Amino acid sequence: MEHEGKNNKIGMEMEKGKRESGSRKGVELTMRVLALVLTMTAATVLGVAKQTKVVSIKLIPTLPPLDITTTAKASYLSAFVYNISANAIACGYTTISIAILMISRGRRSKKLLMAVLLGDLVMVALLFSGTGAASAIGLMGLQGNKHVMWKKVCGVFGKFCHRAAPSLPLTLLAAVVFMFLVVLDAIKLP
Secondary structure, eight states: HHHHHHHHHHHHHHHHHHHHHHHHHHHHHHHHHHHHHHHHHHHHHHOEEEEEEEEEEOTTTTTTOOEEEEEGGGGSSHHHHHHHHHHHHHHHHHHHHHHHHHTTTOOOOHHHHHHHHHHHHHHHHHHHHHHHHHHHHHHHHOEEEEEEBOOTTTTOOOHHHHHHHHHHHHHHHHHHHHHHHHHHHHHOOO
């Protein structure tokens, strides 16, 4: 009788451990899907931001202004290209990590867990650096710089700035999601 009680208790503890492990995997999968959506959206939003406008340029004060058609695109600024690339890389990595999570189910080795942890850490660094670079250039476009006599670009291309701006908080949020994934990965390691 006592032996049966011990077996039931051990069985219940194992079942509880499986449930906790399963819920942790569900949280991890949800966070990876969220990271995928955030990085894909951030790359797309910034990548398609574009505005064409006729700008009047006064070369000599005595001559009339010269009207030039100018286009603002994310691909014209290397910091924006870097942010788009960082998001695209993170999106691709997230797709691969989701596939690994789905295929491996409960049979993950320590080496695989360590590889995913390192990949998540790289994504954190990549996304934070992409956000920093794009934010610096975005701020320069918004405020200009009197010291080097750069004018405010967002004053002329406001539509472009408003379309590109949502990409920055999305990328930052994706980096934070990857930080939480790093914590989950670290918890799984023995």
